[in-house]
Amino acid sequence: MTESRMDTRPDESDVTQPTLGPVGMMRWAWRQLTSMRTALFLLLLLAIGAVPGSIWPQRNIDAGRVADYLASHRSTGPWLDRLGFFDVYSSSWFAAIYLLLFVSLVGCVVPRSKIHWRAMRAQPPRAPSRLERLPEHGEIEVDGAPEDVLRVAQEVLKGRHGLGRFSRVRSDGLSLSAESGYLRETGNLVFHAALIVVIVAVAVGHLFGWRGDRILVTGKSFSNTISAYDTFDPGPWVDTEGLSPFTVAVDRLDVTFEERAGGAQRGAPRDFTAYTRTQTSPLAPQVNQILKVNGPLKFGGASVFLLGNGYAPVITVRDAKGQVLLREATPFLPQDANYKSVGAVKVSAASPKQLGFFGFFLPSEYLDMDSGPSSFFPDLKNPALALGVYEGELYPQGRPQSVYTLSTEKMTQLKNSQGEALRLLLKPGQTAQLPDGRGSITFDSVQRWAGLSIRYDPGKVLALSGAVAALLGLIASLMIRRRRVFVRVRPVGRRTVVSIGGLAKGEDPGLGATIEDLLSAITERTGTKV
Amino acid sequence: MTNETLSQYANLGVYSAMAVLTIAMIAFAIDLAGTAPKMSSDRPRKAAGVAMMLTRLGGLLLVAAAALRGLSVHRPPLGNMFEFALVGCMFVIVVFVAISLRRDLRWLGLFVIGPVLLTLGLAITVFYTDASELLPSLKSVWLVIHVTVATFSVALFTIAFSVTILHLVQTWLEAQEPEGMSRLRTTVTTALPPARSLDRTAYGLHVVAFPLWTFTLIAGAIWAEQAWGHYWNWDPKEVWTFVIWVVYAAYLHARATTGWTPRAANYLALAGYGCILVNYMVVNVYFVGQHSYSGM
Ligand code: HEM
Numbered sequence: 001m002t003e004s005r006m007d008t009r010p011d012e013s014d015v016t017q018p019t020l021g022p023v024g025m026m027r028w029a030w031r032q033l034t035s036m037r038t039a040l041f042l043l044l045l046l047a048i049g050a051v052p053g054s055i056w057p058q059r060n061i062d063a064g065r066v067a068d069y070l071a072s073h074r075s076t077g078p079w080l081d082r083l084g085f086f087d088v089y090s091s092s093w094f095a096a097i098y099l100l101l102f103v104s105l106v107g108c109v110v111p112r113s114k115i116h117w118r119a120m121r122a123q124p125p126r127a128p129s130r131l132e133r134l135p136e137h138g139e140i141e142v143d144g145a146p147e148d149v150l151r152v153a154q155e156v157l158k159g160r161h162g163l164g165r166f167s168r169v170r171s172d173g174l175s176l177s178a179e180s181g182y183l184r185e186t187g188n189l190v191f192h193a194a195l196i197v198v199i200v201a202v203a204v205g206h207l208f209g210w211r212g213d214r215i216l217v218t219g220k221s222f223s224n225t226i227s228a229y230d231t232f233d234p235g236p237w238v239d240t241e242g243l244s245p246f247t248v249a250v251d252r253l254d255v256t257f258e259e260r261a262g263g264a265q266r267g268a269p270r271d272f273t274a275y276t277r278t279q280t281s282p283l284a285p286q287v288n289q290i291l292k293v294n295g296p297l298k299f300g301g302a303s304v305f306l307l308g309n310g311y312a313p314v315i316t317v318r319d320a321k322g323q324v325l326l327r328e329a330t331p332f333l334p335q336d337a338n339y340k341s342v343g344a345v346k347v348s349a350a351s352p353k354q355l356g357f358f359g360f361f362l363p364s365e366y367l368d369m370d371s372g373p374s375s376f377f378p379d380l381k382n383p384a385l386a387l388g389v390y391e392g393e394l395y396p397q398g399r400p401q402s403v404y405t406l407s408t409e410k411m412t413q414l415k416n417s418q419g420e421a422l423r424l425l426l427k428p429g430q431t432a433q434l435p436d437g438r439g440s441i442t443f444d445s446v447q448r449w450a451g452l453s454i455r456y457d458p459g460k461v462l463a464l465s466g467a468v469a470a471l472l473g474l475i476a477s478l479m480i481r482r483r484r485v486f487v488r489v490r491p492v493g494r495r496t497v498v499s500i501g502g503l504a505k506g507e508d509p510g511l512g513a514t515i516e517d518l519l520s521a522i523t524e525r526t527g528t529k530v
Numbered sequence: 531m532t533n534e535t536l537s538q539y540a541n542l543g544v545y546s547a548m549a550v551l552t553i554a555m556i557a558f559a560i561d562l563a564g565t566a567p568k569m570s571s572d573r574p575r576k577a578a579g580v581a582m583m584l585t586r587l588g589g590l591l592l593v594a595a596a597a598l599r600g601l602s603v604h605r606p607p608l609g610n611m612f613e614f615a616l617v618g619c620m621f622v623i624v625v626f627v628a629i630s631l632r633r634d635l636r637w638l639g640l641f642v643i644g645p646v647l648l649t650l651g652l653a654i655t656v657f658y659t660d661a662s663e664l665l666p667s668l669k670s671v672w673l674v675i676h677v678t679v680a681t682f683s684v685a686l687f688t689i690a691f692s693v694t695i696l697h698l699v700q701t702w703l704e705a706q707e708p709e710g711m712s713r714l715r716t717t718v719t720t721a722l723p724p725a726r727s728l729d730r731t732a733y734g735l736h737v738v739a740f741p742l743w744t745f746t747l748i749a750g751a752i753w754a755e756q757a758w759g760h761y762w763n764w765d766p767k768e769v770w771t772f773v774i775w776v777v778y779a780a781y782l783h784a785r786a787t788t789g790w791t792p793r794a795a796n797y798l799a800l801a802g803y804g805c806i807l808v809n810y811m812v813v814n815v816y817f818v819g820q821h822s823y824s825g826m
Contacts, residue, residue, distance in 0.1 A: 040783045044780050047772075047780070047805075054769040054813065061764070258662060265659070265662040294756050295756075307758065460761055464751075467747075471748060475741050507730055509730060
């Protein structure tokens with residue numbers, strides 16, 4: 001319709017004609033990849049590809065559930081695993097989709113920016129000869145000479161108090177072209193470019209970021225070195241020797257659970273607060289800080305989050321002579337909403353055979369007919385330890401093992417006098433004697449532990465900036481109207497006929513009204529009586 | 531600490547809103563059934579007038595119910611599925627009433643109140659949760675910001691969904707021969723605006739809802755960063771929020787891509803809404819995600 005383009009969309013018409021030769025083929029492939037149709041296809045593929053990760057358990061979130069799934073689906077499980085269904089977001093096919101989209105995005109933003117840059121500095125195109133053919137059109141007759149009327153039209157289009165938004169106007173005596181809404185395209189390009197920034201930021205976080213988890217019993221402290229963590233998960237380019245040397249001590253942990261409401265809400269967690277002492281380095285002064293679920297501690301780029309809590313019963317094991325073999329607050333891991341927790345106590349100093357205790361800590365103990373000792377509430381209403389006892393070799397072949405379970409391959413369970421498996425049920429302060437002079441075990445008291453997660457993500461500020469820029473660009477791209485308005489004047493006796501045509505990009509229900517406003521503003525300013 | 535009496539009043543508000551909206555819906559249906567002959571004769575549409583008034587009343591009742599629910603728990607009523615549904619329905623009606631102050635939306639009433647009643651019915655029976663305090667992870671200003679905007683944009687997507695369906699129906703009816711059409715079809719096609727105008731309305735609603743959803747996504751990431759330490763962890767809820775966003779982005783692309791008709795693009799919008807339903811009904815209830823704080 002008009003010579004210069006109003007949008008910078010890649011031209012879809014020429015992508016389907018392959019040119020001969022390898023260079024031509026390459027160019028054709030590139031055009032395909034950067035076309036809108038491909039972007040659309042890749043977007044849909046990305047959406048579909050993301051879904052399996054919400055259906056099957058994912059290793060990065062809960063490796064235990066993946067193991068359970070594999071154990072119970074022996075035929076399909078391994079196949080799903082091979083296809084990456086348990087690591088969807090780090091699988092090669094998911095990466096392929098977003099990398100293609102990334103390339104397509106770059107290949108689309110760069111040329112479009114060039115076109116837009118030129119369009120912004122170019123003159124709007126000449127008015128087409130037949131304005132009545134444009135989507136919106138209006139015509140009136142006003143008082144005054146054609147040049148004066150055209151000048152008035154220009155003032156109205158450009159002036160702040162008039163319609164104001166037509167930033168570029170081109171006039172050639174008897175006709176005038178004006179264009180508004182360049183910011184729409186600018187916004188759209190900012191949006192797409194900002195998406196690239198977000199993707200880069202995510203990659204930075206992945207390469208240079210790390211996370212570590214640590215279960216810290218109250219009264220203890222830990223310092224930020226790899227060896228202090230229960231698990232540490234660094235990005236491939238992290239300098240693990242250069243972690244910032246802060247320390248955190250948890251003095252007290254306050255935990256509140258729902259006591260009043262009934263039904264499913266009863267026992268739901270209400271508030272977790274950890275009172276901590278921190279140091280940014282070994283020589284820095286100690287600072288008292290409060291750590292809550294939504295309020296992490298910050299040390300430079302690293303943040304300490306309170307992600308979990310549980311109980312650590314303090315247990316003493318003595319030999320037959322009353323010598324203390326072990327005295328420790330042993331963290332137990334909660335298994336359900338009422339904090340029925342599992343844990344193990346490993347007494348490697350016991351002789352002649354090593355001793356291991358394995359079982360449950362129950363903050364509010366009761367005996368369930370089906371599942372044995374259970375807990376009816378997550379807080380300490382009736383704390384108890386229910387343990388079985390094993391003897392033998394704790395660490396066969398020195399293999400690493402979880403501190404919360406006992407590997408019983410090389411151990412045998414102790415029996416009571418009736419020949420049944422020995423089960424101990426201890427309340428705080430109670431001591432149980434082990435059979436045949438193996439010593440005793442005492443449940444001294446209960447402490448809490450805080451589950452701390454320490455994260456460092458150097459890309460997150462960039463990601464947020466990119467996301468905010470994308471949002472602003474998007475709003476501009478969707479809310480601003482890109483319009484072209486053409487005005488032509490023609491003398492009729494001593495009066496002038498003004499003809500106006502309008503053209504918009506995309507849907508623009510307001511265009512007709514704009515042209516009517518323009519016509520009435522011209523009528524008014526030329527002093528024409530209606 | 532919760533106030534049982536207030537939450538009882540809130541439920542009463544929901545029940546009365548449902549009663550009022552049911553009558554409004556019936557009145558809208560009567561109006562639509564009788565529009566065809568009236569279109570030409572310029573007679574006032576009495577039933578639609580009554581329906582509009584009742585819809586406003588229903589909206590007020592829902593606002594009151596949401597406010598009472600909030601007061602009963604001393605926090606914004608956005609902590610569980612019942613509350614999302616209630617506030618979402620409130621937004622749908624409020625937005626509908628607000629737009630209808632400027633534009634004639636009498637044709638749309640039936641198709642907005644229908645889904646709202648269905649949702650409220652499910653909310654007060656299946657999703658009902660006793661008034662109670664929040665989980666620690668939910669105590670954050672970002673809850674208010676993120677969930678309010680999410681619910682509001684879902685409300686817009688819902689209205690857009692109804693209009694999109696109507697667009698597809700009208701497109702189909704407009705392609706039929708006028709002579710051979712049954713009375714029902716004639717009634718429907720005269721009662722509704724032309725397909726082009728329906729399409730434009732649906733697009734306009736989507737274009738407002740999409741940036742709000744983008745904001746929801748960003749605010750959710752900020753909140754996740756504060757609560758869990760990572761702004762994005764592909765939790766099922768995050769996955770579906772993302773999927774919804776991508777599908778609607780594809781819809782906007784499809785509209786701008788030559789070779790895609792508005793009708794084809796509109797199927798993508800319907801798919802987007804399908805994902806919203808999955809996110810709300812399936813993900814909240816069946817998928818295991820990061821919402822338990824009992825342990826590590
Ligand atoms: C090869 C890659 C891409 C190309 C060629 C492309 C092209 C375009 C073009 C030309 C528009 C303008 C349409 C208009 O204003 O009417 C647009 C709009 C848009 N694009 Fe993209 N885009 C690409 C990738 C993406 C990606 C990865 C996303 C993110 C999910 C995205 C999201 C959007 C959105 C939301 C709009 C606004 C639609 C509108 O203005 O109506 N685009 N895209």
